[in-house]
Amino acid sequence: MDKTFQPADIETRWYTTWENAGYFAPSGEGSPYSIMIPPPNVTGSLHMGHGFQEAIMDALIRYHRMTGCNTLWQVGTDHAGIATQMVVERQLEARGTNRHELGRDAFIDKVWEWKEESGGTITRQLRRLGSSLDWSRERFTMDPGMSAAVQEVFIRLYREKLIYRGQRLVNWDPALHTAVSDLEVISEEEKGHLWHFRYPLTSGDGHLTVATTRPETMLGDTAVAVHPEDERYAHLVGQTITLPLTGREIPVIADDYVDREFGTGCVKITPAHDFNDYEMGRRHDLPLINILDDDAAINEQAPEAYRGMDRFDARKQIVADLDELGLLEKVDDHTLKVPRGDRSGVVIEPYLTDQWYVDARTLAKPAIAAVENGDIQFVPKQWENTYFAWMRDIQDWCISRQLWWGHRIPAWYDEAGNVYVGNDEASVRSENNLDASVVLTQDEDVLDTWFSSALWTFSTLGWPEETKDLATFHPSSVLVTGFDIIFFWVARMIMMTLHFRDEVPFHTVYVHGLVRDAEGQKMSKSKGNVLDPIDLIDGIDLESLVQKRTAGMMQPKMAARIEKATRKQFPEGIDAYGTDALRFTYYSLASTGRDIKFDIGRIEGFRNFCNKIWNAARYVLMNCEGEDCGQDAGSDFELSLADRWIIGRLQETEAEVAKAIAQYRFDLASQAMYEFVWNEYCDWYLELSKPVLWDDEASDAAKRGTRRTLIRVLEASLRMMHPLMPFITEEIWQTVAPLAGKTGDTIMLQPYPVADESAVDNAANADIEWLKQVIVGVRTIRGEMNIPPGKALDIMLSNGDDNDKDRMTIHAPALRKLAKLESITWLENTESAPVSATALVGNLEILVPMAGLIDKDAELARLGKEIEKLGKDLSRIEGKLSNASFVDKAPAEVVAKEREKLAEQQAAMEKLREQEQRIQAI
């Protein structure tokens, strides 16, 4: 074995072996356990957040596989309609063409080509992360089977009147030329202006003043509204104004939606270009005048002067024109929320179009109930509130997208505009008795990607056919996801699955935090702070990282900024840490918080942990290979106190880990493992094994017992850690397992260790605790007195009881080795003790004679420090116990505990003072 752990060599080797051997597939035995991967965008690539999520799922999957479950981790990707279409359109643009020149079919072919070309990135990354996905069942949302499911769902919902088509205001993205759902619009505060315009009364009796942030929409105004109880304007209600620039006569209406305090208290109403105005328009039966086209330029409904102008140019022009007419009263600076498309970044227009909608309100009812009654549980539970808040006020879901890449809506129109929904044109004709003379054209639009993702848990398993997989693995066990897609995806899956399967899609939703960079910033391409998990696994030099982060940047200024930040944050590039270290880092960060700041510093510590495991294994193998490790039946071996102690600690750790995993607390699980392996097994047990193995006096049975424990505890620890660190554990296990009497081709399919409480030996624990304290006592004196580590000491023990004396005898070899002692002497008579530095273990005093080693002042200073510390503690306890109400009201056991503590510390204090006096007397 190499002296240091080299992850690169072993990772791909093991992954290939596992995959080829078919270990990732369900075993077909045991109770089913399944997780459906949140499908990543097939043409995208995984970032740190994905890596985190995959790591958690893989740990759950590997853990349950080892506990004997029939385990399925369903893999797949989605087609990411808008994102993918955008990428391909950009490619076309670079070649000086566009999708319209290409035509729909040719364009879709291009997208498929791109999918084939780039689709490997994700799956490659997933493999590098060690994800034990069942690749044989890989799905893609645009595959024929899944497309059939989408179609089936659409048609059934349409027939149940839960999907309808209607002309309404939608969020229109003028750059992408498609409607988007509410969730795809991000509203953020931006600086703007509030323009005050005078609208002259038709009667000629002056004017009223309206305030607006969007002057260009005035071309579509069809009313001015005031509050019904606003006395300032009461007399105007019912009159009309003559809309400037258009000359249209429009009414002044009263509606209590108007806020009297804001602006002038008069609101211009543009029902075709504002969601609130639209509602008001319906209440007052106002006409809708659409003044924009698909590009958000002014259309032919507007006065000629403005036609064809972009909305923002039109704004300037209109303001200028009104100013010229003397109708611009004033312009105030104003901060307002501007809605932008999350993909395109352009300002979204409320726009009147025909779209398809899902009646979300109806579907939401059972979906709310399923969480209320506990059929689905969120972890952490507080996310249920987020879910409820949204679901109880859910809006109908606009599912049509004016794109070419996606599931085409199975609806046909005749020339009269009648809609027929069905599987294909032929069935539509036959179902509706339409002969060949009727011209039918299919709806041009496709469905929102989330519409197909909403079917993910059951469509991946073969639905609408009632497959065996569906019966076995649905509902899935747990959904692992980030809170940012609770609405997008989780809620919609619950709605669709309950409706079509009459069962929940999953029993538990584990909501993890979002990975952010070291500054707490969200990782995003545009900020240039994304990290590819593979770069942490393999490492990357600075130049490559800079290039990767700035590639494809539209704005050179942005690229320069990103380059600077990257050079500052990673001056040396990124080291190769290996998958196991990366994964372990993820787990250590997986607590209940919402943000996970990924600090590169943390991963280094866990790489060191891997190295520690590696070297511990090296030590164990050096001592066990070719030796009798006591595995044979009837073997004569003897377990020492240390053996019994570490075996017990392993059981306790196993119990802790099991509990943590059951609660999805991978931070606690990983910490328990780390602590056990490093701070107990390596720091103490391996050290305690040395005096036995290297002692010529020790019996063969004792040595066998030690080797047996070394190897068995290591072997079990590897199994325990395997779900979190698959590669290093497999690599080591292959060599270790046979020595521990285990057989099997892979650690992956070995039983997960289960804690055996009966193997916890409290007597051994107490003994080792004593031993550790004595060793630490000597070391502390050594450290603080600056006694060279190489200097072997002669120490004495005094004031102990028979138990201490026995322990001294039993543990003498360990003490000598670990505390580097020349000799240990038991003092019956304290009087005869030489002047010494001392440490206490209970009542037992450890004496390190000072002659030639320790100077008086240093020891006095040390004692003074101890006395001060103890004194503080003592007075606190005394205070507590002298408080009558504490003694009266606190539980008896708490009081007793305090009393006991007091007695102990008083005794210790007395010893320290005596010692202080003795030293002072020198």
Add this chain to the structure above:
RNA sequence: AGGACUAUAGCUCAGUUGGUUAGAGCGCUACCUUGACAUGGUAGAGGUCCCCAGUUCGAAUCUGGGUAGUCCUACCA
């Protein structure tokens, strides 16, 4: 505007039903290449548990009120 979450060591974070001497990793200081490991060992320093009030014998923990930050939802043109 409503709601949620967060605030603990220089940094990143744990801290169960109130009962502790408040922990871990990283970083820091000193010493050490001893036969698994310098990606290491040993010892150590470092905290007003955001602030105020309350409940309680007892509060990092519970309640109320502040402050700061993050996020979500809804929005006033």
